[in-house]
Amino acid sequence: xxxxxxxxxxxSAVFDxxxxxxxxxxxxxxxSMSPEFQHKxxxxxxxxxDCTKLVSLLNIFSNNENYKEVxxxxxxxxxxxxxxxxxxxxxxxxxxPDVVETCQIYYIDFLQRVKDYEFTDLKIPxxxxxxxxxxxxxNGSGPPQQPGRPKPPxxxxxNRERDAKMARFRERKELEGEIxxxxxxxxxxxxxxxxxxxxxxxxxxxxVHIAQDELESLQMEVDVxxxxxxxxxxxxxxxxxxxxxxxxxxx
Numbered sequence: 275x276x277x278x279x280x281x282x283x284x285x286s287a288v289f290d291x292x293x294x295x296x297x298x299x300x301x302x303x304x305x306s307m308s309p310e311f312q313h314k315x316x317x318x319x320x321x322x323x324d325c326t327k328l329v330s331l332l333n334i335f336s337n338n339e340n341y342k343e344v345x346x347x348x349x350x351x352x353x354x355x356x357x358x359x360x361x362x363x364x365x366x367x368x369x370x371p372d373v374v375e376t377c378q379i380y381y382i383d384f385l386q387r388v389k390d391y392e393f394t395d396l397k398i399p400x401x402x403x404x405x406x407x408x409x410x411x412x413n414g415s416g417p418p419q420q421p422g423r424p425k426p427p428x429x430x431x432x433n434r435e436r437d438a439k440m441a442r443f444r445e446r447k448e449l450e451g452e453i454x455x456x457x458x459x460x461x462x463x464x465x466x467x468x469x470x471x472x473x474x475x476x477x478x479x480x481x482v483h484i485a486q487d488e489l490e491s492l493q494m495e496v497d498v499x500x501x502x503x504x505x506x507x508x509x510x511x512x513x514x515x516x517x518x519x520x521x522x523x524x525x
Contacts, residue, residue, distance in 0.1 A: 282347075285328045289350060292321035296357050299364070307366050319361045326354050341391040341475075346467050349474035352391070355384035356481045359488065371404040371499050374492050378402065381485040381492075393475075394482055402493045404500060442483040449480040 295318045304311045329335070329351050335344070341352075359380030365373055378401050385398050456473040460466065 281328060281332055285325060285332070285351075286347065288321055288328075289325045289354075292318055292325060293350070293353075293357070295321070296361065299361070306364060312366060315361055315364045319358065319365075322354055322358050322361065325351070326358070329354065335391075337390075339391060341388075341393050344391070346471045346474070349471065349478070352384075352387060352393075352474075352478050353481060355380045355387065356485050359384065359485065363488070363492075371503075374495055374499065375401070375404055378489060378492050381489045384485050385482065385489075388478060388482060393478055396482070396486070399489055399493070402496045404496050405503075439487070442486060446480055446483040449476050449483075452476045453480065 295314060299311075299314055299318060302311065302314075306312075334348050334351055341349070359377045362373060362380065363377045382398060382401060385394075385396065388394055389396065389398060453473065453476050456469055456476065460469050460473065
């Protein structure tokens with residue numbers, strides 16, 4: 275066995291353990307703030323980061339490939355960024371703005387990668403930073419900011435987004451059924467490459483929907499974190515209360 279073959283075998287074993295730990299965490303009913311739960315999350319992150327480094331060192335992927343050309347045993351490594359995004363989102367000891375940006379980076383990297391390899395043709399969202407470059411630090415300097423008047427909702431856009439989310443939800447449920455069925459057909463003692471390939475592709479497509487939904491939630495949270503930062507620094511000017519019209523009895 276060559277050094278590369280030995281490294282790939284080690285990579286596969288570590289990834290499988292990390293994926294199993296991720297799945298255990300995902301369905302856990304433990305208190306997510308508990309030291310035991312956080313220890314599992316951090317352990318999973320470390321394993322996934324080690325796998326990511328090995329994938330890079332071994333040049334597993336080629337920039338000119340379509341996913342149909344990728345070896346079956348390598349398909350599962352497409353999931354590394356989305357798994358890291360999910361695990362980092364569960365960290366409770368870090369600063370929330372840092373967590374939100376880190377998770378966005380992982381989810382966007384995953385979506386860009388699957389688009390490059392033609393799993394999907396979706397439009398990739400841009401990173402929405404919590405602190406915009408050039409923004410003054412939250413040291414209280416600068417005048418209070420008056421929140422802008424909210425724009426009227428775009429009902430047509432809201433309907434399109436709702437329909438897209440419902441479609442993703444339905445397809446995700448279908449994929450989860452496929453994944454459960456494929457796992458039941460795979461015999462641990464033998465290797466059926468066709469079943470294994472279908473399983474990995476279904477898992478990747480399911481994670482595409484999860485990454486899109488998580489990105490939407492994270493980017494909504496960015497606005498909340500920005501407002502909270504400004505308010506904490508005293509840079510948000512409270513709007514004066516509206517004067518109520520006097521009540522005139524009708525006789």
